[in-house]
Amino acid sequence: MVSPQENSVSAIEWRDDSLWLLDQRLLPLEEVWLQHQDVDAVVASIRDMVVRGAPAIGITAAYGVVIAARNRRNEDAYHWLDLVQQDIDALAASRPTAVNLFWALDQMRRALARLSDDEDPVVQLLREAKSIHEADLAANHTMGKLGAGLIAQYNMPARGVITHCNTGSLATGGYGTALGVIRSAWEQKLIDRVFAGETRPWWQGARLTAWELTKDAIPTTLMADSVAASLMQQGSISWVIVGADRITANGDVANKIGTYSLAVLAKHHGVRFMVAAPTTTFDMELSNGRDIPIEERGPEEVVAVKGHRLAPENVDVYNPVFDVTPAELIDAIVTEQGVVERPSLAGIAQLMEKPALH
Known part of the structure; x- marks a missing residue:
């Protein structure tokens, strides 16, 4: 261990x-x-x-x-x-x-x-x-190796990756899920730069991911979440790599709000989309993402930053913490038990029957 x-x-x-x-x-x-x-x-x-x-x-x-x-x-x-x-x-x-x-x-x-x-x-x-x-830490190191191997396998022309929210040592037992893949890929010289979305409304990308990556001296560019489409259009991005909070039996993924948008953009621009998560994130009792309970939080997180209000009084606020990315938008799910490309019911079931690799 x-x-x-x-x-x-x-x-x-x-x-x-x-x-x-x-x-x-x-x-x-x-x-x-x-x-x-x-x-x-x-x-x-x-x-x-x-x-x-x-x-x-x-x-x-x-x-x-x-x-x-x-x-x-x-x-x-x-x-x-x-x-x-x-x-x-x-x-x-x-x-x-x-x-x-x-x-x-x-x-x-x-x-x-x-x-x-x-x-x-x-x-x-x-x-x-x-x-x-x-x-969990051992699983993250295994996922890092497997995810980096997948990046090497596809040898995409662009060498930039986008990540969303925070999936590193702060969010795990150590090393990270999606950031573990990114750390491993950087060590193997498979990527040149990470573009971290700021991740509103809690700013996990700006406050946490950028902090972790700069500590590791990995070239990192912080961007507003809405910049992702433009970067993909310019041909600067090879992969979007994210984590997950729950994955259903068919491969649908609940993750930080904004993940679904990135998956749609990636599909349109020919950018590959990877989810890195341990098998403890899978909920095999749920057949698809429509069954995942989505947490909603209070309006103060959206209308104010550190107590300073930016929005008008009495405006309605919708603040879901997660969204669901359908399996058909995901190129690969990386776990400590292996990789499932083009996730499906059969592929996920086969994965969950395997022993851990670490």
């Missing part, structure tokens, strides 16, 4: 018997770590986007279960398991779209069910949470 501490950038750490989260709302201007010692604080940090990114949310929730077990055992030695289940329900309700959250909580429920009497249950649960964290 690769240790999470091997990354130049990290956002989730377990130290001093506490969960520490890098407050991503303040980046890149401030680097502030918040200590979490109760479940309510973990729920609030997921809900309020102190931590964001589907894999990172799942990892955070897993550590939240450890905190729940420790606190509930101290509170009620006889009924603590029932109380922990209530805390798991609260963690599950923190955000509705990222399926990694529910996968990680299911893993922790299984760990609770198989607790042995010969070891402290908190120690056993912490081992499981750290395993989830380390496995």
Whole structure:
């Protein structure tokens, strides 16, 4: 396993018997770590986007279960398991779209069910949470290699790539999904430049992706989201590479709002479109993207920036956090279990039957 501490950038750490989260709302201007010692604080940090990114949310929730077990055992030695289940329900309700959250909580429920009497249950649960964290990092490195191999295979004439939102170490256990592919491709000299969309309304591209890539000295150009079409028209882009928050059985992908627009533009301009996500992001119980619950957030995120209002009072606001990109617009989905090109029901089912490559 690769240790999470091997990354130049990290956002989730377990130290001093506490969960520490890098407050991503303040980046890149401030680097502030918040200590979490109760479940309510973990729920609030997921809900309020102190931590964001589907894999990172799942990892955070897993550590939240450890905190729940420790606190509930101290509170009620006889009924603590029932109380922990209530805390798991609260963690599950923190955000509705990222399926990694529910996968990680299911893993922790299984760990609770198989607790042995010969070891402290908190120690056993912490081992499981750290395993989830380390496995995500290892999966990201595998995806990076596979995605870079796909870029090399198609040898597109343009050497620029577009990415959207943040899919790097900040959004995962480390290295990143789409940014992991980009990091690996840069190391292999397969790309020359990354164009990062600013990603309104939370500016994850401007604040987080640009910060991560410049830390790694990868040539990065920040652009308004609406610039993508012009860049593709100029022939500057070979790939759009994004992550995912949920992928259905047929290969439809829910990701940060604006992803669908990029997929439509890529199809029109002959630019290839790649999704990089671990298999924990797949929801095989949903047949297609129409069934994915799409989170909506409040109007203040759209009408104001850092408390400064830009829009008129009383204007209506529509603020969905995600959109759904149909499988037919996706050239490849890269996972730690392999690559599915031109994703379909059959292709996704075959992928999910494979063992992990890392």
